[in-house]
Amino acid sequence: MAEYRLEMHGISKSFPGVKALDNVNLSVRPGTVHALMGENGAGKSTLMKCLFGIYKMDEGEVLVDGQKMNISNPDEALHHGLAMVHQELQPVPDRTIAENMYLGRYPLKSYGPLKVIDHKTMNEETVKWLENVKMPFDPKRKLGELSISQMQSVEIAKAVSQDARLIILDEPTSSLTENEVEALFSIVRDLKSRGVSFVYISHKMAEIRQIADDITIMRDGTYVGSWNMNDISDNEIVKQMVGRELTNVYPPLDNEPGEILMEVKGYTSISDRSFQDCSFKLRRGEILGFGGLVGAQRTELMEAVFGIRHIKSGEIFLNGKQISIKCPHDAIKNGIGMITEDRRGTGILGCLSIADNVSIASLDNYLEAGVKLNTKKIEELVQDNVGKLSIKTPSSKELIRNLSGGNQQKVIISRWLANNPDVLIMDEPTRGIDVGAKYEIYQIMIELAKQGKGIIMISSEMPELLGVSNRIMVMCNKRITGELSGEEATQENVMKYATQF
Amino acid sequence: MSKKINIKDTLINNGIVLLLAVLVVYVSINVPAFRSFANLKNLAINAAPRVIVALGVSGCLITKGTDLSAGRMVGLAGCLAGIMLQKPDAPGKIWPNFPQLNVFLVLLICMAVCSVFGLINGIVVAYLNVPAFIGTLGMQMIVYGIALVVTNAVPIGGYRADFTTVTQGNVAGIPFLFIYLVIAAAIIWFVYNYTRHGKYMYAIGGNESAAEVSGVNVKKTKIIIYVTAACLYAIAGFLFSGKSGGASVNLGMSYELEAIAACTIGGVSVNGGIGRVSGVIIGVAVFELLKSSLQFLGVNTNYQFIAQGIVIVVAIALDIRKYIAKK
Ligand SMILES: Nc1ncnc2c1ncn2[C@@H]1O[C@H](COP(=O)(O)OP(=O)(O)OP(=O)(O)O)[C@@H](O)[C@H]1O
Numbered sequence: 069m070a071e072y073r074l075e076m077h078g079i080s081k082s083f084p085g086v087k088a089l090d091n092v093n094l095s096v097r098p099g100t101v102h103a104l105m106g107e108n109g110a111g112k113s114t115l116m117k118c119l120f121g122i123y124k125m126d127e128g129e130v131l132v133d134g135q136k137m138n139i140s141n142p143d144e145a146l147h148h149g150l151a152m153v154h155q156e157l158q159p160v161p162d163r164t165i166a167e168n169m170y171l172g173r174y175p176l177k178s179y180g181p182l183k184v185i186d187h188k189t190m191n192e193e194t195v196k197w198l199e200n201v202k203m204p205f206d207p208k209r210k211l212g213e214l215s216i217s218q219m220q221s222v223e224i225a226k227a228v229s230q231d232a233r234l235i236i237l238d239e240p241t242s243s244l245t246e247n248e249v250e251a252l253f254s255i256v257r258d259l260k261s262r263g264v265s266f267v268y269i270s271h272k273m274a275e276i277r278q279i280a281d282d283i284t285i286m287r288d289g290t291y292v293g294s295w296n297m298n299d300i301s302d303n304e305i306v307k308q309m310v311g312r313e314l315t316n317v318y319p320p321l322d323n324e325p326g327e328i329l330m331e332v333k334g335y336t337s338i339s340d341r342s343f344q345d346c347s348f349k350l351r352r353g354e355i356l357g358f359g360g361l362v363g364a365q366r367t368e369l370m371e372a373v374f375g376i377r378h379i380k381s382g383e384i385f386l387n388g389k390q391i392s393i394k395c396p397h398d399a400i401k402n403g404i405g406m407i408t409e410d411r412r413g414t415g416i417l418g419c420l421s422i423a424d425n426v427s428i429a430s431l432d433n434y435l436e437a438g439v440k441l442n443t444k445k446i447e448e449l450v451q452d453n454v455g456k457l458s459i460k461t462p463s464s465k466e467l468i469r470n471l472s473g474g475n476q477q478k479v480i481i482s483r484w485l486a487n488n489p490d491v492l493i494m495d496e497p498t499r500g501i502d503v504g505a506k507y508e509i510y511q512i513m514i515e516l517a518k519q520g521k522g523i524i525m526i527s528s529e530m531p532e533l534l535g536v537s538n539r540i541m542v543m544c545n546k547r548i549t550g551e552l553s554g555e556e557a558t559q560e561n562v563m564k565y566a567t568q569f
Numbered sequence: 570m571s572k573k574i575n576i577k578d579t580l581i582n583n584g585i586v587l588l589l590a591v592l593v594v595y596v597s598i599n600v601p602a603f604r605s606f607a608n609l610k611n612l613a614i615n616a617a618p619r620v621i622v623a624l625g626v627s628g629c630l631i632t633k634g635t636d637l638s639a640g641r642m643v644g645l646a647g648c649l650a651g652i653m654l655q656k657p658d659a660p661g662k663i664w665p666n667f668p669q670l671n672v673f674l675v676l677l678i679c680m681a682v683c684s685v686f687g688l689i690n691g692i693v694v695a696y697l698n699v700p701a702f703i704g705t706l707g708m709q710m711i712v713y714g715i716a717l718v719v720t721n722a723v724p725i726g727g728y729r730a731d732f733t734t735v736t737q738g739n740v741a742g743i744p745f746l747f748i749y750l751v752i753a754a755a756i757i758w759f760v761y762n763y764t765r766h767g768k769y770m771y772a773i774g775g776n777e778s779a780a781e782v783s784g785v786n787v788k789k790t791k792i793i794i795y796v797t798a799a800c801l802y803a804i805a806g807f808l809f810s811g812k813s814g815g816a817s818v819n820l821g822m823s824y825e826l827e828a829i830a831a832c833t834i835g836g837v838s839v840n841g842g843i844g845r846v847s848g849v850i851i852g853v854a855v856f857e858l859l860k861s862s863l864q865f866l867g868v869n870t871n872y873q874f875i876a877q878g879i880v881i882v883v884a885i886a887l888d889i890r891k892y893i894a895k896k
C-alpha cells in the first residue's frame with residue numbers, strides 16, 4: 069500500500085486577476101482525517117475543485133494511492149474513490165431524498181430488455197444510509213422540505229454511501245448543531261477505522277482538534293506547511309493562518325442597552341408546525357442572542373418579523389408605534405434589515421458584481437434628482453466596505469460568485485451595513501468566516517449597538533452566543549422557553565431551556 | 570498555454586458574430602451593391618424599429634421572463650396609427666368621422682393603448698405568478714384578435730403627409746428613423762445602467778428571492794418592465810406603419826421571436842441577469858445583415874428562413890456554453 073492515499077504536488081491555479089493557488093502541496097495518509105485550514109479566500113475550496121476537475125489546474129500533479137491521475141470531472145473522481153461534500157450545496161429540491169442520494173446512479177431492475185429504476189431498493193437503501201448517519205427521514209420526502217442542516221446531512225450520507233476511499237468535507241458542519249456534529253464525527257471515526265481518508269475543511273478550531281490527525285495550512289494561495297496535530301498548538305495554527313498573533317476571540321462587550329426599540333407580541337405562524345405565540349423585546353444598543361437547537365423555529369420567527377414569512381396573529385411595535393409588515397420591503401422601510409441564513413438562496417445575486425451586491429439594498433440613498441444613481445458615491449461606499457471587512461477580491465467589479473464562501477458572506481454583511489437599519493437581524497452571521505474576520509464582525513456588531521441600533525443574532529455556536537450577546541432568548545420546539553442575561557447566561561442554562569420539551 | 574485557450578474560447582463564444590463578419594466581407598466583395606451607401610442606409614432604416622422592439626423584449630429576458638405579445642402589439646399599434654392618420658379622403662377610410670389629430674398625439678394614444686396590455690402582462694406575470702411564456706402567449710392571441718376586430722382585416726393605406734414625413738424623412742441625409750433609434754437606445758441605456766429600476770431589474774434576474782429580501786419591490790419592477798416594453802412596441806409599430814406607408818393585421822408577426830433571437834445573439838442571457846443595450850443593437854444588426862447578405866447572394870427566401878433558424882439555435886447553444894464552460 070502506498071504511503072499516501074492522496075498526494076497533490078505543486079498545484080497552481082490562476083483566475084483572471086488572482087493567483088488562487090501558488091505551488092500548493094497536500095498529502096493525506098490512509099485512514100486519517102486531514103484538516104485543511106486557512107483564512108477566507110486562502111484557496112482551500114479551489115484546491116479541492118482542482119482535484120475534482122471542476123477547475124482545470126495550471127500546474128501540478130495528483131497521485132491517488134501512489135498512482136498518477138488525470139481527473140477531469142467529479143464523475144471520474146468518484147470512479148477513483150474520491151467524493152466531495154460541497155461548501156455550497158447543489159441538491160435538487162423538488163425531487164425526493166432518495167432520488168437525490170442516488171442521482172446519476174439509480175439502482176435498476178430489468179423487465180426483460182427493459183431497464184427501469186428500482187424505487188423499492190433505492191428507498192430501502194436510502195433509509196439504511198440515513199440511519200447510518202442517524203438521520204431518520206422518510207426517503208420519499210422532497211429534499212426541499214428539509215432544513216439546510218438536514219439537507220447537508222443527506223449530502224454527507226450520500227458521500228458515505230458511495231463507498232469512497234477519500235471523502236472531502238468542505239465546511240460540513242457550518243450549519244449543524246452540536247448533536248448533529250457529534251453524529252457526523254462518530255461516522256467519520258467509524259469510516260476512518262475502516263481505512264477511509266478525509267480532507268476536512270473548517271474554520272472551527274475545536275472540531276479540528278477533536279477529529280483531525282494531520283493538518284495543512286494555507287495562506288493567500290500559498291502552502292504554509294503540514295503538521296501532525298499533536299505537534300502544533302491552537303495559537304500556533306492561528307498564527308500560521310493569519311500570519312500574526314491573535315490575542316482575543318471576542319472584543320469587549322462594552323455597549324449599553326437603552327430603552328425599548330422593538331417589541332414583538334404573540335407572533336404565531338400561519339402553519340401549525342412553525343413558531344407559536346412568541347413575544348420578545350429588543351432594546352436600543354442591545355445585542356439580543358437567540359439560542360436553541362436547529363428546528364426550534366428561530367429562523368422562521370425572524371423571517372416572519374422581516375416579512376419573508378406570514379403570521380396568523382401577532383403584533384409588532386417599533387419605538388412604541390404599531391407597524392405592519394407584509395413583505396421585506398415593508399420591513400426595510402421601517403428600518404429593519406436581515407441577513408438570512410441561506411446565502412445561496414436568498415443572499416447573493418450570483419451573476420452581479422460585488423458593487424451591485426453591496427449597494428442593492430441602499431440605492432435610495434444615492435439618487436440624484438430622484439432618478440440618476442450617483443455611481444461615484446456608490447463606488448466609494450463599496451470600496452469603504454470592501455476595506456472595512458477586508459473582502460479579498462481583485463476589484464469591486466468581480467462577480468460575487470467568484471468569491472470564496474466566507475468573502476461572499478462578508479459582502480452580504482456589507483449590504484446591510486450600507487443600508488444602515490435601526491434593527492438588524494443576523495441569522496448565523498459568522499457562518500463560514502475565519503477566526504480573524506469573525507473578530508472584526510463582532511467588533512462591527514458592538515459598534516452598531518453603541519450607535520443605538522438593536523441587533524438580533526441567531527447563533528448555533530454556543531461560545532459565540534454567550535460571547536457577544538447582552539441577553540439571550542432561548543427557543544425550543546416552536547416557542548420561546550427562556551430569557552437569560554448576566555450571570556444566568558451559561559451554557560448549562562441555555563441547554564436546559566433549549567431541550568425543555 | 571492558457572492564452573491560447575483563451576483565444577479559442579473567445580473565437581467560439583463570438584462565433585456567430587465572426588461568421589457573419591466573414592459572410593459580410595464575402596458578400597461585399599462579390600456583390601458591390603451590398604456595400605453601397607444606399608444599402609447601408611436601407612439596412613439602418615430596417616433595423617431601427619426592430620432594435621426598439623428588441624430593447625423592449627430585453628428587459629423581460631433579463632428578469633427571466635419573455636414577451637411573446639411583442640410582435641402582435643407592434644401590429645396593433647401600427648394599424649391604430651394608420652387608421653387614425655389616414656387622409657380625410659382616403660378610399661375606404663376605416664373611421665371616416667375620426668378627427669384629424671396631431672401625429673404625436675396619435676403616437677401617444679398608441680402607446681397608451683399598448684401600455685394597458687403591457688400592464689396586464691405585468692400583473693399576470695408578477696401578481697398571478699403565471700410563467701411569462703404562457704401569460705404573454707395568451708396576450709399575443711388577445712392582441713391579434715383585437716387588431717382583427719378593429720381593422721376588420723382590411724389593409725390600411727392612404728396616410729397623411731405629416732405621418733409619412735415623420736417616419737420616412739431625414740435631416741442632412743440622416744433618416745429620422747435612425748435618430749429615433751439613437752434616442753430610444755440612449756434612454757434605455759441610461760435606465761439600465763444609471764437608475765434604481767435598472768439595478769433592480771438585474772438583481773431580479775440574478776436571484777429573485779435574494780432581490781426581494783434586499784427590499785427590491787419585485788412586482789412593481791416587473792410591471793414597469795412590461796409596460797415600458799409595450800410602449801416601445803407601440804413606437805416601433807407606429808414607425809413600421811409609417812415607413813411602409815401602409816399596415817395590415819399581419820404587421821409584426823413573429824417579430825418577438827426575431828427580437829428574442831437578436832437579444833441572445835447580442836449576449837442577453839436567457840438565464841436572466843445579464844444583458845447590455847450595446848449587445849441588443851449588435852444582435853439586431855447581425856440578424857439584419859444576415860438577411861440582407863442572403864438576399865444579395867440571391868438565396869431563395871425559403872432557404873433564408875432555414876439559415877435564420879440555424880443561427881438562432883447555434884447562438885443560444887453558444888450562449889449556454891459560456892455558463893457551463895470549464896474555468
Ligand atoms: N471561479 C473563480 N473566478 C475567479 N476567482 C475565483 C474563482 N473561484 C475562486 N476564486 C478566487 O480564488 C481565491 C480562493 O478561493 P477559495 O474559494 O478557494 O477560498 P477558500 O479558502 O475556500 O475560502 P473560504 O474559507 O471563504 O471558503 C479567492 O480569492 C477567490 O476570489
Ligand SMILES: [Mg+2]
Pocket residue numbers: 112113114155238472473474
Ligand atoms: Mg471555501
